[in-house]
Every structure is written in C-alpha cells, then in structure tokens.
Amino acid sequence: MREPYLQVTWTDPVTGCHGYLVIDRLVRGVSSGGLRMRAGCTLDEVRGLAAGVSVKEALNYDPTGRYIPLGGAKGGIDWDPYDPRATDVLRRYLTAMRPYVERFWTMGEDLGLRQSTIDKVLAELGFSSSIQAVYPLLDDERAARARLRKAFQVRVGGLKLEDLVGGCGVAEAALTALDRLHLPVGEVRAFVQGFGAVGGSTARFLSEAGVRVVGIADVKGIVANQDGLDVERLLRGRDSHGVADRDDLAPGDHLLPGDQWLDVDAEVLVPAAVSYAVDERNVDQVRSRVVVEAANMPVLPEAERRLVQRGTLVIPDVVANSASNTWSWWTLFGDVQPDSESAFAKIRSTTRRLVTAVLDEADRAAITPRAAAARIADLAVRDIDAKFGSAA
Incomplete structure (x- = not known):
C-alpha cells in the first residue's frame, strides 16, 4: 500500500x-x-x-x-x-x-x-x-470567491444548496443502479441511515423521484412507515444535528430502536451516518438489492465482497457521495454557475456517468465496484500527473 x-x-x-x-x-x-x-x-x-x-x-x-x-x-x-x-x-x-x-x-x-x-x-x-x-x-480569485459565496447563499425548498448537493449525487447514484436492475422507481422502497445534510437531502431527492422512503435513522432511533414517510415534514422538524422531531410525526409513522435499522424492508439501503456500519457480523441482515454508500466507508471490504457475491449492487462512497466534495470546486473554478439548476444538472450527469463506468468495469473484470473505481481513478491520476507533473 x-x-x-x-x-x-x-x-x-x-x-x-x-x-x-x-x-x-x-x-x-x-x-x-x-x-x-x-x-x-x-x-x-x-x-x-x-x-x-x-x-x-x-x-x-x-x-x-x-x-x-x-x-x-x-x-x-x-x-x-x-x-x-x-x-x-x-x-x-x-x-x-x-x-x-x-x-x-x-x-x-x-x-x-x-x-x-x-x-x-x-x-x-x-x-x-x-x-x-x-x-x-485560481485565475481570478476575487471572481471565484464571489461566485462561491453567492452559491452558499442559495436555498432550495428551505434548505441550503450546499446541504443538498451531496444528497443529489447519492440519490442519482441510487436511481442509476435501479435503472440497471430494471426496477421501476414507483415500486421501490428506500431506507436512509442518517438524517443529516447528506442523508436528509438524499431522502428528499429519492422521494421527489418517486421512491418510497420507508425509514430514516438518526441518533435517537428509527422513524418508519411502510406506506412512505413525509420527508418534507421530517426535514422541517430536523435539528442542527440531523435529529427528527418525534413530537411532529405523520399518521402511520412509528418508532423503532436504532439497532433495528437493518430490519426495515427496503430495496435501497443508504448508509449515510457513520463509517463501518456494515461488517461481517451484520452483513447477512442486509436484504436490499442496492446499497449506496453516502457516508464515508460505511461498508467494510469483506462485507462488500459478500454483498457483491450474492448479487447486491454496492455503489462505493468514492462515487456516490463525491458531489459533496466536487460541487464547491466546480463552482469556485467556474465549471458550474452559482445556482441550483446548473449544480444539479452537473451532479446528475457526472454521477450517472461515473456509476455506469464503475459498474461496467466491475462486471468486465469480475471485481467489486470499489476496486473498479480505484482502477478508473488510477488512470485519471496518470493523466493528471502527465499533464501537471508528478503528485506526491
């Protein structure tokens, strides 16, 4: 290494x-x-x-x-x-x-x-x-900083654009995976573990796309509803630490202990809270067809291999949540404008392209999507190094 x-x-x-x-x-x-x-x-x-x-x-x-x-x-x-x-x-x-x-x-x-x-x-x-x-x-530091400052002031549906871009990418990664499996979004349920900036916005974008979000988990436990949660209602009552308001739940919502987050039936699982959430001890409890890593390193390598071996699509964090990192750079350098339309369009097109490329390479080489992403990244690094000098 x-x-x-x-x-x-x-x-x-x-x-x-x-x-x-x-x-x-x-x-x-x-x-x-x-x-x-x-x-x-x-x-x-x-x-x-x-x-x-x-x-x-x-x-x-x-x-x-x-x-x-x-x-x-x-x-x-x-x-x-x-x-x-x-x-x-x-x-x-x-x-x-x-x-x-x-x-x-x-x-x-x-x-x-x-x-x-x-x-x-x-x-x-x-x-x-x-x-x-x-x-x-930067070519023009003043203009670049003004552009990013303006982007940070943008709000969409009551939430800051900066808090939405990560979830936009995660949701698009999930939707790309569903397309690959030929699963209609209207027949799909999702569970999101974590309800902070990325988890909350992922739930919003999935819900807007027609996916039924049947459960979310935060530090206090789980809010679940197999008929679908009112994501906007939960977002309005969320505190600064990503905790949903238990005093303002919709009819049909019910509470479960936090350790039952893998017991909620859903075709899409989005671990968006902590690292190392899925390991060898609990991987057999994962029944979802698609796992989209919104958190950093939420699925340990051996657990990922076992999921892939049984046909689960695992979209690695380096692909699924990359927009959380790159949106600000795209804005600063001028690849996107400081508005939601430009940002979401760039995130969606880039995420869909990356997810497709990673899954194609994984299928071709019979390796995990994470290993496929590393191969694609290595080629990009060589190109960058060749054009801009070796990197440490």
Whole structure:
C-alpha cells in the first residue's frame, strides 16, 4: 500500500484527546478533504478516508473542465461533538494545524462538525478561509470567491444548496443502479441511515423521484412507515444535528430502536451516518438489492465482497457521495454557475456517468465496484500527473 504524503498526530494539551491529519497526496501542491469529530476516531480511520478522497477527486477528472482534481486528505479528532468542550477542542486542533490549512489542506465539514462551526472558529483565529490553500491556483480569485459565496447563499425548498448537493449525487447514484436492475422507481422502497445534510437531502431527492422512503435513522432511533414517510415534514422538524422531531410525526409513522435499522424492508439501503456500519457480523441482515454508500466507508471490504457475491449492487462512497466534495470546486473554478439548476444538472450527469463506468468495469473484470473505481481513478491520476507533473 502506498504511504501517504504526510500524517500528523496531535495531542490536546487540555483534555489529552488526539487529533489527526493525513495528507494522502498533493496535486499541484494542494489536497482536499473534510474534518470529522467523533469519539473513537483513529489514525487508521483518517488514513483510509484520506486515500478515499484521493480516489474520489481523481474520478471526477474532466480534461475539458477548469477544475483539476486535488490530492486527498482528511482530518479527525477523537472527541464527542456533543461535549460542551467540543468547540474549544476544535479551536486548539486548528491552531496546531494552521500551517497545513494555510498552505496544503483545503478542508470542510464532515461527521460531527458543521461548516458554520468550522468557519466561525477559523475566523476567530484569523484564517482567511478553510480553503485558502487553493486560492493560488485560481485565475481570478476575487471572481471565484464571489461566485462561491453567492452559491452558499442559495436555498432550495428551505434548505441550503450546499446541504443538498451531496444528497443529489447519492440519490442519482441510487436511481442509476435501479435503472440497471430494471426496477421501476414507483415500486421501490428506500431506507436512509442518517438524517443529516447528506442523508436528509438524499431522502428528499429519492422521494421527489418517486421512491418510497420507508425509514430514516438518526441518533435517537428509527422513524418508519411502510406506506412512505413525509420527508418534507421530517426535514422541517430536523435539528442542527440531523435529529427528527418525534413530537411532529405523520399518521402511520412509528418508532423503532436504532439497532433495528437493518430490519426495515427496503430495496435501497443508504448508509449515510457513520463509517463501518456494515461488517461481517451484520452483513447477512442486509436484504436490499442496492446499497449506496453516502457516508464515508460505511461498508467494510469483506462485507462488500459478500454483498457483491450474492448479487447486491454496492455503489462505493468514492462515487456516490463525491458531489459533496466536487460541487464547491466546480463552482469556485467556474465549471458550474452559482445556482441550483446548473449544480444539479452537473451532479446528475457526472454521477450517472461515473456509476455506469464503475459498474461496467466491475462486471468486465469480475471485481467489486470499489476496486473498479480505484482502477478508473488510477488512470485519471496518470493523466493528471502527465499533464501537471508528478503528485506526491
């Protein structure tokens, strides 16, 4: 396995908790990847996620586009984001990581952290932006930043565009898989584990497409209804941590314990909450025809192999949720305009093309979709390196 370009372990001088940064590779001197906070986060976890971002970036390489994919990176803090000291821990972590954020690492929200929280702390510390490392690559920094700022102000159906783009891609990945299996959307049920930005918006887009969303899971448990949930109602009552309002459920909705998330019958399963959700212990409980990885690394490799062997289509995270990462770059570099129509059109066409290419390669080579995605990404990396110099 290729060694990452850089990995850093930080110890918080106040709490003693650890934080990590892994830069898997640099392209044109810059890497991209989010910062997560969760109790139990490890260096190996962050390292795997950083490698995944490298693949995700490379898969979106378009030789005709303005945006040239960056290298992959990831940050992680082993701390409970619900702890009242979480913001102070984040502040000390970002202070320690300042040289990397300023020059090499463009970062944003991930599991347990909201972009607004990160931006607030960075502003207090005097950072220009969480993505300031990429500014030297822009042709017109002022115009690019204005374009992205405008995009961040766009709302669609009461939700921010930035919170919808990831779910748009995940839903399109699911719809592409359903087309491949010749399953009519009107006859399909979906379960979404996780109801944050990506999980919630995935549920919205699937519902709008005609898929019956029969269950969602959040940290408090499961809301289920085999006749279909009122997704918009649940979104209106969702709090900032992605928890649905249990006091405003629709008739027919019922609650289940969180550990029964694999017991809800659905043709499409979207793990959108945590890493390592499906492993060798529970993989046999997965009965869905399609698994679409909205979270980062939610299905462990051996579990994925077993699902594929029995005919389940598994759309890997590096494909399914790549729009969460690339939309802002497309906007910044000018490949899409700062509006929802341009963003959704680009996300849908790119996702459908990528899912089709990955599944075709997986069938041709008799390998898992994740391995197929890695092969396609390797070819893109070679092309990038040939045109822009070798990347670390």
